[in-house]
Amino acid sequence: MSRPPRPTAAGHDADAHDIFHAAFEDLGGAEGLMRWARNNPAQFYALYAKRIAPTAEAATAWAVFGDTPLLTEAEWSERARTKA
16 A cells, blocks of 8 residues: 655645545535534534634734724723723
8 A cells, every 4th residue: 555645835635635525425425424413413513613713823813904902891991081
């Protein structure tokens, strides 16, 4: 058996993606996944949480686009009182 191809510089291999996609479809696609998820909800939600969790970069990317400081409600109220 030959070794699988090494990941590309982008961090993944297109061939591996295609192979897993073909296996996913062969195992029933979305319907097969739903059947498995119904029988294994804890495992499904653990995988789901990993897939939707933002990366550290994505979680803080909003900061690049705005200069509005993050303040508590009390800090905003105090700021509003001092400007009036």
